[in-house]
Amino acid sequence: MRALDGIRVLDLSRVFAGPICAQALGDLGAEVIKIENIKTGDDTRAMGVPVHANDTSFFLSVNRNKESIALDLNTKEGQKIAAEIAATCDVIIENFKLGGVEKFGLDYKTLSKNNEKLVYCSISGYGRESDFKHKLGYDLVVQAESGLMSLNGEEGQDPLRSGVAIVDLTTGNHAAQAVLAALFARERTGKGQSIDISLFDCGLSLLSYYGNNTMWVGENPKRYGNKNPFVAPYGMYDVKDGAIILACANDGQFKRLCEKLLKCPELVHDPRFAKNSDRAANATAMMDVLQPLMNTFTRKEFCEAMMANNIPGGEVRTVLEALNSDETKSRGMVQKVVHPEAGEVSLISSPLRLSESGVDPVRRPPSLGEHSREVLKRVLGKTEAEIQTLIDQKIIED
Numbered sequence: 001m002r003a004l005d006g007i008r009v010l011d012l013s014r015v016f017a018g019p020i021c022a023q024a025l026g027d028l029g030a031e032v033i034k035i036e037n038i039k040t041g042d043d044t045r046a047m048g049v050p051v052h053a054n055d056t057s058f059f060l061s062v063n064r065n066k067e068s069i070a071l072d073l074n075t076k077e078g079q080k081i082a083a084e085i086a087a088t089c090d091v092i093i094e095n096f097k098l099g100g101v102e103k104f105g106l107d108y109k110t111l112s113k114n115n116e117k118l119v120y121c122s123i124s125g126y127g128r129e130s131d132f133k134h135k136l137g138y139d140l141v142v143q144a145e146s147g148l149m150s151l152n153g154e155e156g157q158d159p160l161r162s163g164v165a166i167v168d169l170t171t172g173n174h175a176a177q178a179v180l181a182a183l184f185a186r187e188r189t190g191k192g193q194s195i196d197i198s199l200f201d202c203g204l205s206l207l208s209y210y211g212n213n214t215m216w217v218g219e220n221p222k223r224y225g226n227k228n229p230f231v232a233p234y235g236m237y238d239v240k241d242g243a244i245i246l247a248c249a250n251d252g253q254f255k256r257l258c259e260k261l262l263k264c265p266e267l268v269h270d271p272r273f274a275k276n277s278d279r280a281a282n283a284t285a286m287m288d289v290l291q292p293l294m295n296t297f298t299r300k301e302f303c304e305a306m307m308a309n310n311i312p313g314g315e316v317r318t319v320l321e322a323l324n325s326d327e328t329k330s331r332g333m334v335q336k337v338v339h340p341e342a343g344e345v346s347l348i349s350s351p352l353r354l355s356e357s358g359v360d361p362v363r364r365p366p367s368l369g370e371h372s373r374e375v376l377k378r379v380l381g382k383t384e385a386e387i388q389t390l391i392d393q394k395i396i397e398d
Helices: 017-027 057-061 076-086 100-104 108-114 139-145 166-189 199-205 208-217 251-261 265-269 276-281 283-294 299-308 319-323 326-331 372-380 384-392
Strands: 008-011 031-036 050-052 067-071 091-094 119-124 193-198 234-239 242-247 313-315 334-339 343-348
Touching: 008 017, 008 076, 017 031, 017 091, 017 119, 017 166, 031 076, 057 343, 067 076, 067 372, 076 108, 076 372, 091 166, 108 119, 119 166, 139 166, 139 199, 166 193, 166 199, 193 199, 234 283, 234 299, 242 299, 251 265, 251 276, 251 299, 265 283, 276 283, 299 313, 372 384
Parallel strands: 008 031, 008 091, 031 067, 091 119, 119 193
Antiparallel strands: 234 242, 242 313, 334 343
């Protein structure tokens, strides 16, 4: 039995944050029904590398373990169908622009009247309850406005965005966490609730200790790139055939690095490097000594030596190297599924591991409208004739 067996989720969201939330619930066993626009579907069906027709790498990355119904919400009949499906659901996830759900009659106030157990998760740029609720929220914009970009990049260079949509990804996972908490609370109270998750809040939360440091000292932090101003040696360093990450977080690890790996025990007694605070203050001088010794190793040799001597670190890998690594294979993090048109495709699977309830095996993300007929039959009890009429009227697509 999966943790969320018996829970039905209506995914009214699109792009990244909302679909990530719904995908996480689907991984845990929830039945997830995704409503998409007819003809075009989710915006991410046009983003990334095409897999086939309306399926792309972006869409496949955040929509596994779902069913798709293509529905025209601009029609009264389409809105009626969506509301009827919503009435059968435990959870609804939406990230419409301000006023969108009200326009379609799919807002929490309307739907909860006849479903007091409904857990309703709204995801927006700056919050549904905010003086800035009208502002459009995109990952890049929030990375900039939350201060995250100001932390990234090398000293003296311009602020730099994260390579992945880190705010969207974090927001989706925070939203899933909130939904799970609301479902747990419902078990105690018998009542659902609305959830208000904003990209800006989640972006700000990612400042974490840097945010606290900044408030404490009243000054903006500098950009350090791959270096750490408080711990050394801690960052990216060159070796013979590339780069490695070395993360000596305490004096014992530095001692083993010098004595066991680099064969330079005298450095342990150098007053410039005796303690972590000394090494952080003299990081440049320390690396002038360490770097020539590191240059005699390959990545593999250095990483094997670090592991043998219990020193934290690893290779700086390309994406392909990471996806094909032994660590990835050991955890089964890449799964192959069969696409009806494109053949076998690889997907990154859920990182969750539960000893008893587990997660669902990866089911490929649906093609646009693939489950329109099935959902209308199973959930609403519609006949083939009724479904065909809806198709002929271009209210749904299959």
